[in-house]
Amino acid sequence: MRILLFTGKGGAGKTTTAAATALKAARTGKKTLVMSTDPAHSLGDVLGLTLGPEPVEVEANLFAQELDIYYSMRKHWGSLRRLMLDVFRWQGVDRKIAEELAAIPGMEEGSAFLWIEEYAREKRFDLIVIDSAPTGETLTLLSLPQVTQWWSSKLFPLPRMALKGMGKFMGPAAPMLAGFEELDALLEKMGRVQKLLADPEITSTRILVNPERMVIAEARRAYTYLQLYGYHVDAVIVNRILPEGEAKGFFAAYLESQARYITEIEESFAPLPVLRMPHLGEEVFGLALLEKVGLLLYGESTGDAFLSMERPLRIVEADGGYVLSLRLPFLEEGDVKVNRSGDTLTLHAGSRRRHLFLPRFLAFYTIRETLHHPPELRIFFEKRPG
Incomplete structure (x- = not known):
């Protein structure tokens, strides 16, 4: 598919x-x-x-x-919704509010x-x-x-197995167990x-x-x-x-x-x-x-054809920080300069500029070094002091 x-x-x-x-x-x-x-x-x-x-x-x-x-709620997670209602009502939450809270984020x-x-x-x-x-x-x-x-x-x-074990001895717990089973199935499908x-x-x-x-x-x-x-x-x-x-x-x-x-x-x-x-x-x-x-x-091609298999940008965890790797074809070593302002990374190559928006969590990190070995540019981020 x-x-x-x-x-x-x-x-x-x-x-x-x-x-x-x-x-x-x-x-x-x-x-x-x-x-x-x-x-x-x-x-x-x-x-x-x-x-x-x-x-x-x-x-x-x-x-x-x-x-x-x-x-979709009725079709896919009726038991889970009832479980949510029971949990909130046991905790003393007003029924109307419990109905609202039962909508899973x-x-x-x-x-x-x-x-x-x-x-x-x-x-x-x-x-x-x-x-x-x-x-x-x-x-x-x-x-x-x-x-x-x-x-x-x-x-x-609470561990799922402990709750399911309790259900063997508690008849009224059957709806709760059905909700847990539905939740487990939901997570597996996702x-x-x-x-x-x-x-x-x-x-x-x-x-x-x-x-x-x-x-x-x-x-x-x-x-x-x-x-x-x-x-x-x-x-x-x-x-x-x-x-x-x-x-x-x-x-x-x-x-x-x-x-x-x-x-x-x-x-x-x-x-x-x-x-x-x-x-x-x-x-x-x-x-x-x-x-x-x-x-x-x-044009004459099918709309579902793969238009590119490139993965030009990657962010991976490494050495207590992160490495941003970017493919920059057609540039020589030393052609690229990197500047950072807030959550924006600006790459300068001659008269051309390219802006990248950084994930917000990188606000806690500074650039330790930049390495450019064509065609890949690697930028190393480390935690800010303190």
Whole structure:
């Protein structure tokens, strides 16, 4: 099974691009599902259909689904929810508040994991295209298995086997045990799906960006964190590019800044491929326009083809600190200078600059040394004194 995940700032065009990619792949004969994990669903609007919490057939080989958290709760974790309610009520929490607290942190994002696990286990689709929520929620989704593991160990500190052993002698404990079994199954499924999402031979992430300063900044942060979590990015898509030479006055200034930003995007994400999607001059609704988007983006190739297998950025733990490794092709040793300002790392190579946003935890670390042995640049971070 192949998985494609589209992420980016809200309004960057994730839904349209995801739907167009799914349509193009489906029309090559691959059984494809496009799934929206954004609570503010717009996938049905783009396809011109009313979608539900189960897959709906759009046309031959193409299915679409908008996740519904309440439907997913009933389907996947009814016993776990009852366990949560019992735990909070035993602790004296008011029932109404307990109902609210029983919603597991990240439950909305977690439902996507459980659906993907089901489809992978049943081998229902050749390709799953995920139209994700905006960047922050996507990163929550991808880090969810570790967070849930930590959360469950804090909420239920007693050993599982001891509780299950008690259940043999306590009839009323049966619902509690069912909840624990469901929690264990949930964590196991999330672990399996995370392995799928982190496998670069199965899953690729594509970052949507508009040629605007704030959108580019968020895309850089997303790229850094995706690399940090071990998720493969195979392309950046620049969306809604206005045609050159057709604007005057106000739009002429916009076109000048657009050209600068596109160059900045290509330099920032090199050597990843950067695909350009022109503005169509109208809102994209319906299969005919989605087909046009897919053709403009991918040409004659299928939308699910691997666009890059590069892993240009890695952050690993080493010697009590961290090492950031970055591939910089076509540069000679000594060509690169590194400056840091807050959470931004600026690489200077001749007249060109590249900005990297560092993970926030590196605020506690300083740069010990920088080594450049082409094509790899390695930056060593150590803890700040005191």
